Structures are given as C-alpha cells and as structure tokens.
Amino acid sequence: MSDQGTMNGAEWLARALAGTGMSHVFFVESVMRRTLLQLGDLGVKPILAHSEKAAAYMADGYARVSGRPGVCMAQSVGAANLASGLQDPWLGRSPVIALTGHKEPSFQHRNSYQEIAHAPLFSAVTKFSSPVYSTSELPRLLRHAWRAALADTPRPTHLDFNGLQGDVIELGQTAEPPVIEADARRIPVHRPVADERDIARAAEILLASRRLAIVAGDGAAASAAGPEVLALAEALAAPVATTLGARGLIPTRHRLSAGVAGSYSAPPANRIVCGADLVLFVGCDTGDQVTLNWRVPAIDTKIVQIEADPLEIGRSYPNTTGVLGDPKATLARLSQVIGHPVRDQGFAEEAARIVADWRASMAPLVEKNTAPISVERLCAEVTRALPSDGILVADTGYSGIWTGTMVDLNGAGQGYQRAAGSLGWSFPASLGATCAAGRRKVVCFTGDGGFYYHLAELETARRCKIPVAVIVNNNSGFGQNLTGVRRISGNRPGRGEELIRFGPTDFTAVARSFGVRGLRVEQPQEIAPALQQALAADEPVLVDVVTDLEPRAPEAWAPPRDASAG
Ligand SMILES: Cc1ncc(C[n+]2csc(CCOP(=O)(O)OP(=O)(O)O)c2C)c(N)n1
Numbered sequence: 001m002s003d004q005g006t007m008n009g010a011e012w013l014a015r016a017l018a019g020t021g022m023s024h025v026f027f028v029e030s031v032m033r034r035t036l037l038q039l040g041d042l043g044v045k046p047i048l049a050h051s052e053k054a055a056a057y058m059a060d061g062y063a064r065v066s067g068r069p070g071v072c073m074a075q076s077v078g079a080a081n082l083a084s085g086l087q088d089p090w091l092g093r094s095p096v097i098a099l100t101g102h103k104e105p106s107f108q109h110r111n112s113y114q115e116i117a118h119a120p121l122f123s124a125v126t127k128f129s130s131p132v133y134s135t136s137e138l139p140r141l142l143r144h145a146w147r148a149a150l151a152d153t154p155r156p157t158h159l160d161f162n163g164l165q166g167d168v169i170e171l172g173q174t175a176e177p178p179v180i181e182a183d184a185r186r187i188p189v190h191r192p193v194a195d196e197r198d199i200a201r202a203a204e205i206l207l208a209s210r211r212l213a214i215v216a217g218d219g220a221a222a223s224a225a226g227p228e229v230l231a232l233a234e235a236l237a238a239p240v241a242t243t244l245g246a247r248g249l250i251p252t253r254h255r256l257s258a259g260v261a262g263s264y265s266a267p268p269a270n271r272i273v274c275g276a277d278l279v280l281f282v283g284c285d286t287g288d289q290v291t292l293n294w295r296v297p298a299i300d301t302k303i304v305q306i307e308a309d310p311l312e313i314g315r316s317y318p319n320t321t322g323v324l325g326d327p328k329a330t331l332a333r334l335s336q337v338i339g340h341p342v343r344d345q346g347f348a349e350e351a352a353r354i355v356a357d358w359r360a361s362m363a364p365l366v367e368k369n370t371a372p373i374s375v376e377r378l379c380a381e382v383t384r385a386l387p388s389d390g391i392l393v394a395d396t397g398y399s400g401i402w403t404g405t406m407v408d409l410n411g412a413g414q415g416y417q418r419a420a421g422s423l424g425w426s427f428p429a430s431l432g433a434t435c436a437a438g439r440r441k442v443v444c445f446t447g448d449g450g451f452y453y454h455l456a457e458l459e460t461a462r463r464c465k466i467p468v469a470v471i472v473n474n475n476s477g478f479g480q481n482l483t484g485v486r487r488i489s490g491n492r493p494g495r496g497e498e499l500i501r502f503g504p505t506d507f508t509a510v511a512r513s514f515g516v517r518g519l520r521v522e523q524p525q526e527i528a529p530a531l532q533q534a535l536a537a538d539e540p541v542l543v544d545v546v547t548d549l550e551p552r553a554p555e556a557w558a559p560p561r562d563a564s565a566g
Helices: 009-019 033-041 052-066 076-084 087-092 119-123 135-150 196-208 218-222 226-236 267-274 327-338 346-366 375-385 398-406 426-437 448-452 457-463 479-488 507-513 524-536
Strands: 024-027 045-048 070-074 096-102 128-132 157-162 212-216 240-242 257-260 278-282 303-307 320-324 391-394 415-418 442-447 469-474 517-521 541-546
Touching: 009 033, 009 135, 024 033, 024 052, 024 426, 033 045, 045 426, 045 457, 052 070, 052 076, 052 087, 052 096, 052 415, 052 426, 070 076, 076 096, 076 119, 096 135, 119 128, 119 157, 128 135, 135 157, 196 278, 196 303, 196 320, 196 327, 212 226, 212 267, 212 346, 218 226, 218 327, 226 240, 226 327, 240 267, 257 267, 257 346, 257 398, 267 346, 303 327, 346 375, 375 398, 375 442, 375 469, 375 524, 391 398, 391 426, 398 415, 398 442, 398 469, 398 479, 415 426, 426 442, 426 448, 426 457, 442 448, 448 469, 469 524, 507 517, 507 541, 517 524, 524 541
Parallel strands: 024 045, 024 070, 070 096, 096 157, 128 157, 212 240, 212 278, 240 257, 278 303, 303 320, 391 415, 391 442, 442 469, 469 541, 517 541
Antiparallel strands: none
C-alpha cells in the first residue's frame, strides 16, 4: 500500500479475495503472480493444477461444498481450456468465477501468437463476462461478477484482464477499500418468502390432491431445504423423489423417499411420480434428465412449482401454478398454512411398497460375495463407510447412476455432489471439495474412463496434501456405453468393443508413481478395510476396485408411450 492509502490492482485483488474468507484459489501458471503470492501471504492457498479445465473443476467442487464462489485463473492461451471447464458449473448451477488475461487491444485481430477472441468462448458458460481494461474498473467489475455468480440461479462469471497474464492490475492504483461484499453469505444469498396469496393457492391445490408426489431438485438442495421438504411430505403423506443432484436431500431410507427420478434412476421413483395426480416441484429445473424427456410426470400433469428463479416456473410443464420464493423459507411458511391435515396414506404406502420390492430384488447383487465384485456391493460398502458428515463426489454416467441409486445417504450431514454431465469432472472437483470441506471427509467415486482425464492431479493432491479418498470403479472401459455399442453391432460378440474397451491398468501403480498411496481391491471382502484405511488417512488415498465391464447399472422405468404427450 502507498503512503496515500492507495494500492495497485494486484494487491487490491488479493486483499479483496482474502477478505471474503475464501481458503483456496485454483490456477495454472502464468497468471497474476503478484496476486497469487500475496494471497498466499494472506492465508489463501493457491492450488497449482495441471490443466485449466481441472482448475475450473476444482473451483467448482470448492464452490459447491462451500456455497460460496470458487475462483480459478489462467493466462490468455489457457482461457479456452478454462472455459471448457465452466460447462459443468454452468449446468450444475455453481458460482465459479474465472479470471483470465488477454493480450492488449493493439495485439488483437493481427495474428498474435497464442491469442483468439475470448468473449465467444465464455458466452455460453457464464452469466456475466467482461473485459477489465484498468485497475480503476476492477473493484466495480469484481463486485458485479461476485454478485452475479451468487444470485439465483448461481452460475459462473468471468473477468478478462488486459495483458497476457492479467498485467493491467500491476499498473494502476486504486483507493477503494479491498472489499467485495458487505457480509459473507452462502447460497442462497437472499431467502425471499413467496407472496401469501400464492402460498394460500398452492396450499389449497395440494390439500385437494389424493396422490401427491414431491420432486425436489438442485435448487432445493442449494437452499438446504431438506428438513422443510420432509416436514411437508409428512404432513401431506407425499412420497419424495429428487433430481440426481439433490440425492440425499432427505434420508434415502426414509419411508417417504422414492429415490432419484428421471433418466439416471432406478425404477421406483419414475413409477411413483407417474402415479401421482399432482406433482410439487421444489427448486427443480424440470429439465430432460429429471423428467425423462418430459415423460415423468406426463406433460399435462397438474403441477405446483416452488422456485427462486421466476424463469424456471412453468418452463416445461404448461399446467403449472407457480410460487416464487426461496424453497426453504417458502416451504416453511407453506407448512404453517397447511398445518396437520388428516390425509389418506394410500399413495404413500403404495410408494413405499414399490421401493421395498425393488430393494428386495437388488439384495442378491448387494450381498454378492464373490469376484468379480458387483458395483451394487461396492455401493453398499460406500454407504457403510461414509462418515455421518462425509461428502460423496460422483462422476457422470454410470458413476452418477450407481451412486444415485445404490448409495444411501442420511439426509442429515452427509453431502452429495455429482458431475452435471462432464466425464472426468469428479476427481478434480473432489480436490476442490476437500479444500472447502474442512474436517469433513470427501470420497470421490469415478469410473476408470472418467479418472483417466485428470490423472495428473494425483500429483496436485500429494503436493498440496489434499486428503481425499478416491474410489476407481475399474472395469477397463466405458461400461455405460457397452449397451449402445452392442445394439448397433447387432449384438455380435466382441464387435465394436474397441470403441469402448481399454487395456487393464493398475491404478495403484499409477498412484504410487505420483507418491500417492494406492490400495488394490479384487475381492468383495477387501472393500471395507480399504475404504476404512482411505477414510482414516490424512493424505490422499486411491482405492482401485477391479470390476467387470458387463454388469448394467439400474435402468429407469419409462411410462408406456401412449400414456405420455411428451
Ligand atoms: C466430456 C464427456 N465425454 C463423453 C461423455 C460420454 N460418456 C458418458 S459416461 C461414459 C463412460 C464412462 O466410463 P467410466 O468412467 O469408465 O465409467 P463406467 O461407465 O465404466 O462405470 C462416456 C464416454 C461425457 N459424458 N462427457
């Protein structure tokens, strides 16, 4: 700081970020070195990643667990890689803030080395993206990027600084206090309660329903509305399905828990939601994944939708009564209005039977005691091993389906984060999640196909002492894709498998070469002790579980075509 009480932009940025209470930022050299060094001095640890995409995923994992912005940084030529890493936080509604450098305006449009236009790269994956041409603009633009990232619906934002490494902030001075926000709040930053008339109308419709199902989504999870969802479900005898992202919002073993609905689901939830005469969506985007392409429930179903983002109300279901407000706060008020009515328990009992029958049908695989290890057994061991406040971070594809259907969560303390679609997301995201998790333990669940993407971050985990437990479901291929390849190959044995099979890899040997402890598991009895060791360690541990490519994950139940207008 100068005698006049001013400071240059690099220092301002470090002080402002540190002032928010963040503990880590994620980057690839060469960018904003002075800011990064100063952040370190101020107690914010810069985590050097091996690719910009991994840095973005780390910031995403950090943001999802902390409920606060995660910051990632890259120099000009890394901007495209960083932007590609914002797709998952965009889809997963996570407040990641990306900071990049770009070459001076005088270098644009004239074949400059390493330079392409950044704005188009970031336009599809950010709510707000702006160049920063001077230090004097920095405080205003950073505050806006911060506010926009956190505002409903939370999503990434981006600032693109003048100079290859963001050098502009080295130059000018600013006298503004290095403060970004008045008070540090988690998502949701505001908790507006819906209008009383809308609540009364919703209560009336809900009370008139005899077969009510609730579908709670990522917005309900972000709002920490689990207890309120459960209270309303109990008052109305309504089974509760969730999106994959909201897995574990209520205890998954609760008698009203129907499981995950949509395309990444086991059969019960879709059957139950399709059997309802009214569906209450809570903080749910009603996208193709949770609705099985708008067939669960059928498109003409009567809907009540509680949402913090007005643009989501009635987006896909025309027969919707909207209630605009924060899910947790609005549900609390709705429950007061509804009170404790006498309700027919028939639909809830029917739903519980559907779930119990399905669980019973899975028991042989859950209990399978011989090699090759069944993934159902692996998931049951994860359920047993995950601490009561542990966080499970799952990759996309089968890793999402396996964990979303076969791992049970206590709905009180445990956390669940999943890739919003990008294969390979979970391992770097789990590192960021661990940085935000404090003493809570983070377990990453990934297939080998997903894990290959960011193997190099094993080195980051060791160097930065990030004590994550990584489970690799190692079936030597893209297991989820086997069915599709077989289908187009006319089910001829072996035909097309070169599209999806890998050679066998011992990931414990890979881990060891990075200095990370690896435990190989080939027999079901070895899973529990390995998970126990991994979870007890205060260093990263990789558990390489050898499974087979053939077994299929649970498949979604779909309503008959003629029963759906979608
Ligand atoms: C970036 C990206 N590329 C491709 C896909 C398509 N995809 C989804 S799941 C999957 C296979 C995943 O294999 P693995 O991680 O080994 O898990 P497994 O299915 O074997 O359990 C693929 C290729 C994707 N979701 N994201």
